[in-house]
Amino acid sequence: MAHAHESSKKRIWIVLIMLTLITTVEVLLGIIKPASLHLTSVLGTSPLNWIFIILTLVKAYYITWAFMHMEGEKKWLRRSVVWTAVFLICYLLTLILIEGDYLHSTLAPLVKW
Amino acid sequence: MEANIAIPTDSKETWSGGGVKPFGASYGKMMMWFFIVSDALTFSGFLAAYGLTRFKFIDSWPIADEVFTHFPGLHGVHAPMYYVALMTFILIISSVTMVLAVDAGHQMKQKKVAWYMFATIIFGIIFVGSQAWEWKNFIKGSYGAVKTTDGKILQFVKDGHQIALSDFVVEERADHRVQHTRKNGLWFEEEATIATYSIAQIKNAYQANTDIQIRSELINPETKQKVILSREEGLAQLAKTKLVVEGANLKVNEYGNTIFADFFFFITGFHGFHVISGILINIIIFFNVILGTYEKRGHYEMVEKVGLYWHFVDLVWVFVFTFFYLV
Numbered sequence: 001m002a003h004a005h006e007s008s009k010k011r012i013w014i015v016l017i018m019l020t021l022i023t024t025v026e027v028l029l030g031i032i033k034p035a036s037l038h039l040t041s042v043l044g045t046s047p048l049n050w051i052f053i054i055l056t057l058v059k060a061y062y063i064t065w066a067f068m069h070m071e072g073e074k075k076w077l078r079r080s081v082v083w084t085a086v087f088l089i090c091y092l093l094t095l096i097l098i099e100g101d102y103l104h105s106t107l108a109p110l111v112k113w
Numbered sequence: 114m115e116a117n118i119a120i121p122t123d124s125k126e127t128w129s130g131g132g133v134k135p136f137g138a139s140y141g142k143m144m145m146w147f148f149i150v151s152d153a154l155t156f157s158g159f160l161a162a163y164g165l166t167r168f169k170f171i172d173s174w175p176i177a178d179e180v181f182t183h184f185p186g187l188h189g190v191h192a193p194m195y196y197v198a199l200m201t202f203i204l205i206i207s208s209v210t211m212v213l214a215v216d217a218g219h220q221m222k223q224k225k226v227a228w229y230m231f232a233t234i235i236f237g238i239i240f241v242g243s244q245a246w247e248w249k250n251f252i253k254g255s256y257g258a259v260k261t262t263d264g265k266i267l268q269f270v271k272d273g274h275q276i277a278l279s280d281f282v283v284e285e286r287a288d289h290r291v292q293h294t295r296k297n298g299l300w301f302e303e304e305a306t307i308a309t310y311s312i313a314q315i316k317n318a319y320q321a322n323t324d325i326q327i328r329s330e331l332i333n334p335e336t337k338q339k340v341i342l343s344r345e346e347g348l349a350q351l352a353k354t355k356l357v358v359e360g361a362n363l364k365v366n367e368y369g370n371t372i373f374a375d376f377f378f379f380i381t382g383f384h385g386f387h388v389i390s391g392i393l394i395n396i397i398i399f400f401n402v403i404l405g406t407y408e409k410r411g412h413y414e415m416v417e418k419v420g421l422y423w424h425f426v427d428l429v430w431v432f433v434f435t436f437f438y439l440v
Contacts, residue, residue, distance in 0.1 A: 008216060016209050020202065027198040030178075030439045039337060049440045056435040060428055067212045067424045069417075077136035081146050089157045096161040100168030108172060112263075113331050113340075 015066040022055050145418045149425045152387075156429050159383065160436055163376045173330040175369035176339065177438045179275065183250045197438050200243045201430065207236030208427040215420045218413025223402060226416060230399040233423065237392040244385050251377065254360030257308075258367040259315060261353040266369050268328040269319075270341055278359070281325055282310050282318040308357035319351055327351060330369045377437065384433055387426050394419050 029037070029048060037048040065071045070078055136143065167174050177193070184192040214229035257278035258268045269276050288311045291297070293304035319325055327347035331340045342350060358367040366374035398419050407413045 009213070012209060012212050012216065016205065019205050023198060023201055023205070026435075026439060027194050030194050039335070045440075052435050052439045056431055059431050063208065063424055063428045063431065067208050067427075068421055069215075073138065074136040077138050077143065077146065080136075081150055085150050085153050088154055092154075092157060092161050093164065096165045097168055100165035103165070103169040104171050107169065113265075113329065 011066060015062050018062055019059055022059050026052060026055055139414060141418050142414065142421070145421045149421065152425065153429075156380075156383075156432070159376075159380050160432060163380060163436065166372055166376065170370055170372075172332055172334070173370065174332070175330075175366075175373050176332075176337075179339075180251070180368045181247065181438065182255065183247075185246070194438060196243070196247065197434060200240060200247075201434050203236055203240050203243065204427050204430050207233050207240065208424050210236065211420045211423045215413070215417050218407070218416045221408070221413070223405065223408050226407075226413060227399065227402045230395060230402055230416070234392055234395050234399060237388055237395065237423075241385060241388050241392070244381060244388075248378075248381075251374070252360050252362065254358075254367045256367065257310075257357070257359045259312070259351070259354045260356040260358050260365060261350060262355045263353065265350070266330055266358065266367065267347075267350055267354070268339075268367075270326050270328045271324055273341070275328065276325070278310055278315065278357070281322050282314050284314060284317060286311050286314055288313065308359055310357055312354050312357060315357065316351055316354070319348070380433060380437070384426070384429055387429065391419075391423050391426050394422065 029051065033048065037051065038046055040047060042050060064082075070082070138146075179193075181197060182191050182193050184190065184196045210229045210232040214226050214233065217225035217229060255277065256268060256275050258266050260266055269278070269281065271281075290307060290311060292307055293299075293302070295301075295303065298304075319327075323344065326344065327342045327350060328339050329342055329350070332338070333340050356365065358365050360367060361374040361377075363371075363375055363378065365371055368374070398415055401407060401415065402413075407415060
């Protein structure tokens with residue numbers, strides 16, 4: 001409510017354009033799947049997957065900051081929401097994905113193709 | 114103690130202690146944020162479980178491009194990703210109209226808020242409808258496959274492209290199998306839908322058409338494509354067939370791992386449920402706007418709060434889109 005009467009339309013359109021552009025890039029990469037990005041591996045998965053994940057985080061940033069107006073909230077409201085969620089999600093993902101990899105390494109050799 | 118004390122209705126927007134607002138946020142807005150945090154963790158739990166399962170079956174997970182290939186009006190055209198990209202775009206647009214409604218609310222323009230809310234509701238309905246269409250295609254299936262006694266799905270390919278059972282199974286069904294209904298059999302028993310083709314028909318058709326090969330679920334790590342078996346290997350695998358699969362449900366899935374379908378239904382279903390609740394809440398707020406409730410109250414903070422929820426639904430979709438369709 002900080003900017004009670006001024007309009008932030010320009011910012012909204014810029015964010016719309018950004019989100020549309022990023023989604024278009026994602027879809028194009030997903031359809032083309034360049035071999036150099038798709039069939040190589042960096043840090044456990046293909047560079048293409050890393051690009052998708054980073055672009056998704058960028059989109060998440062724009063939605064939270066601009067659309068949900070996080071940029072206008074007080075610093076500690078922002079932190080209590082963002083830090084909590086980011087920390088817990090990273091923690092959960094790390095443990096669970098390592099576990100999934102372990103399951104694969106123990107169970108896959110037992111499957112006959 | 115204070116939480117139990119009734120607050121006079123004229124000071125509903127303040128915290129019970131009076132005018133001091135922690136973090137400068139109203140009670141409702143802050144609680145909406147913390148609800149969103151908990152809901153985000155729920156979705157993260159689901160997506161993490163999906164990730165675990167995917168890592169567990171990393172060498173045989175279905176490839177999204179081969180599963181979601183439909184676009185309205187383009188029958189039989191291989192159109193991966195386009196439809197879901199369109200859905201993503203629709204949801205982004207609905208987020209924009211929502212944020213424009215909030216913006217108009219800040220300027221106390223009742224009519225504009227109402228129109229933008231209306232647009233948001235319409236786009237939300239289009240999104241849910243699109244998802245229903247996506248589900249329909251997924252459930253109906255497009256090619257058909259067979260499942261072996263050791264639980265593997267075998268698909269059929271010709272010149273490297275998957276073909277439907279109806280493309281090569283031509284002879285008549287010899288086993289005279291008919292659907293058991295209450296009218297032609299035991300009145301107290303029902304039978305699940307039986308497949309269009311019998312196992313024998315498919316085996317015969319495979320042997321008769323030498324240009325057809327079988328694709329296994331196994332992914333070749335070099336090419337990240339499913340391994341196509343030679344004619345002889347295919348025949349050996351086909352001999353183990355126990356079931357003809359058409360489409361997907363919670364028990365069996367023509368695209369590969371059954372649990373892929375389970376996660377698809379569960380996660381997109383849970384998200385769709387959020388969208389539906391979001392639409393309902395938006396409709397309620399829309400009528401409040403029209404009735405002038407917020408005009409009388411002097412501010413449109415309620416629109417802001419449902420806006421937060423609506424953007425959150427969009428935010429979740431961004432992640433579902435990435436992890437189900439792209440990665």
